[in-house]
Amino acid sequence: MTFSTEKNGDKLRIRLHGEVDHHNAAEVRVRIDRILDTEQPAVFYFNLSGVTFCDSSGLGLVMGRMRKCAQLDAVLIVESPSEAVIKILNIAGMDKLIRIERSNGNGKAS
């Protein structure tokens, strides 16, 4: 799993690529939090359009970033999850707790 970062003023977008499971979630979590701590964004777009597999470890990753953003007083927007990822998020009722935008998220951090 890899990710790319895009910044526009106080808006930050991180795009995840590849498979999110227990094996790789821990490392990515630490790296994302380091970026969030440094950048202190007002809005954090967590783009999941490139996620090809996700289990409950990915759910833990999103729930954890939700807590992290609450600490930093940032707005978390989960962007472009696939149908499979949406299913996992819905099982945990995350669709009621976070903003999910189902657009393609191809634009710049706006």
Added chain:
Amino acid sequence: MAKRADPIKNSMKCVFPAKSINESFARMAVSAFVSQLDPPVSVLAELKTAVSEAVTNCIVHAYRHEPDKGSCLIYISAAYTVGGNLKIAVKDKGAGIADIALARTPLYTTDAEGERSGMGFTVMESFVDRVRVRSAPMKGTTVILEKRLDVK
């Protein structure tokens, strides 16, 4: 002897060390096997997710206190019948689950520090028709996932 109504058409077994890098191997192996039934992509994705949950539980919980994960083994066996009934068993010889009903409760986790969501069993239950758990403390756990697939 009574004739079996829905005989087994094919089966497989695999054994591997409880290392997290094998989580993707396990779901790919099961996926390759189940692909023989040519299920829809979404069904295959759900089965991969359910297997990933069961295997991750073995690594994160069953063998949690084992210093040498390489000597801890996870056993997967899978079979499907002529009628398309698929059964996948994920077994470990680890710590066991003291309270299975509690472990299956949504959002319950013994590892909040590791940012576990506590949704593993709930995800399995959502993605297959039936989840059975057999466990004995200090002996191990077997999770059996069952799903009916359409056969063409």
